[in-house]
Every structure is written in structure tokens, then in C-alpha cells.
Amino acid sequence: MLIIKNFSLSLAHKTLIKELNVQIDDGQVVSLMGPSGIGKSSLLNFLSGTLSPGLNAQGEVFLNDVAIHNKTVQERRVGLLQQTPLLFPHMSILENLSFAIPAKVKKCDRLERAYQALERVGIKDKANATPEQLSGGQQARVALQRTLLSEPGFLLLDEPFSKLDPALRREVRAFVLAEIRKANIPALLVTHDAEDAKAMEGKCVDLVAAE
């Protein structure tokens, strides 16, 4: 379970977000909607430990009752899915997947896990293809599998559907929700699209400008 407690964000002397509280259960996606510039991406950066020094953020974050807001990026065990799938262009799909698996996993298990992920995407025949040889929807699904293979404690989804056309968008949304439920980890989605939020079947939080 992920808990965000009393999160506030300000820029110079302007308060953008004031005392936001969110709780996300395992296997659940909470969606965050709000106008451009209110601080949605900054909240994700705060959660992942990558907030730029120009912004002032306060608040506490607990992952399974452990405070993580003072931990390093690596220690937070965060998985990130962005608008553009994060795949290494020079590596094959199988290599992209294997690369994400934690070093502690034995060599033979790594290959098996990477193939299982390929199978879930339904592209076992594309193991040796490069990312640019996949469709946008396939790339999005591989990027999700890659993130999940890294064994994150929670997921941050930063507009991951926005570049997909409507039919593909529906498919990828359903895939992402099913995989998050299977992985049984909490996820926070940032989106401008109410349909994205609805498709995640979880709570939707409206961010409004602080006075």
C-alpha cells in the first residue's frame, strides 16, 4: 500500500498543491487529474525522488508502512511508465526485458522471466526485434513488462496512453490494469483524459489550484 500524507508543493512564493492525501491499495490504480501546471508531474518526481531543486515540496510517503520520502531513488523501488515507452533502441526486445531484471536473479531464471514477459505481450516471435520494429501498442506493453520485471514496490504512470490512437488506447489501458492487478502493487496515474481514469476503475482525485 502507498500512502501520500500532507503533500504540498510550492514554486517561489506560490502554493500549487496544498496538503494532498492519497492512499492506494495493492493492485489498485488511483488517477490524478488537474489543469496543466498544477504540479502533477512534480508530484510524481517527488514520489520517485527526482524533484528538481527549483520546486519546494513537503509531505510524507509510506510504502507498506515504511517511510520512503527520505530514501534514495534506488531504495524507493519505483517503477515508471511514461508517454514515450522507455526502451533502449539499440537492444533487442529480449535484451530490453532481461536488462530490467534485478542482478540477484540467477542467469537461467532471467531468461525464463524475460520470455514469460514476452509471452504476456503476445510477441514471442519478436524476441530479437528492436523496439522500432514494434507497433506503438506493443512498445507500450513491453515498457510495462520491463518496469514490472524490475520488481517495483509501486508504479507511477505519467500519461502512458496519451500517444496511442483510441482503439489501441482502450486495449493498452485494459492490459495495464490487468497487469497491475496481477502484480498486486499500488499505482498512481496522472492523466488529462477522464476516460483513462475511468478505465483504471479506481479512485479519481481532482487536483484544484490552492488559494
Ligand SMILES: Nc1ncnc2c1ncn2[C@@H]1O[C@H](COP(=O)(O)OP(=O)(O)OP(=O)(O)O)[C@@H](O)[C@H]1O
Ligand atoms: N525545475 C523547475 N523549476 C521551476 N519551476 C518548475 C520546474 N519544473 C516545473 N516547474 C513549474 O512547476 C509547475 C508545476 O509543473 P508540473 O510539470 O509538475 O505541472 P503538471 O501539472 O504536470 O503540468 P502538465 O499537465 O502541463 O504536464 C509549473 O508551473 C512549472 O512551470
